[in-house]
Amino acid sequence: MTCDxxxxxxxxxxxxxxxFLKIRCQHFKNKLQHDHIQSVPVYTVSDTFSYIVYKAFLKYLYTGTVDLPSENALELMELAHTYCETNLKRECGRIIEQAITASNVAFFYSKAIECNAKVSIIVRG
Structure with missing residues (x-):
């Protein structure tokens, strides 16, 4: 009701x-700083990222928490990289690290390749 x-x-x-977006995200501050439209404008983003991931990104800006299935964390990490949100990138890395198991490591590896993410293997003894 109060969105602008x-x-x-x-x-x-x-x-x-x-x-709120201008305060929490430098990307939006830069994009929206000269916007003087009185009605509710529509800002269309690239189709690169899915709706669910973009919504999770915006929710993160509002709440500071990530609410997204772990299988989408790499895509969210790529979006965070695009928008220079280093804290979110770190949080996504933590989520991915906790979610990786022997049975799903191939899935995360292939997703990392799709997202051009840096892949590092952590060996724990």
Whole structure:
């Protein structure tokens, strides 16, 4: 009800507040600083990232918590990299590290390759 901008991701809207985005994310501060539109503008983002991941990113900006299945953490990490959100990248790395098991390591490895993520193998003795 009080949003003043709509983020459109693959045609789906996410209602947010410009002031909050500008405070919490340098990318949005740069993109929205000269916006003087009185009505609710629609800011369309690239189709590179899925709606669920983009919504999780915006929720992270609002709450500081990641609410997303671990299988989407690499995509969120790539989005965080794109928007220069280093704390979120670190959190995604932690989520991925905790989620990797012997049975799903191939899945995470292939996703890391898709996302062009740096892959490091941690050997624990």
């Amino acid at each position: 901008i709509i983020i459109a991701v693959k045609g789906q809207p996410i209602h947010v507040h410009k002031a």
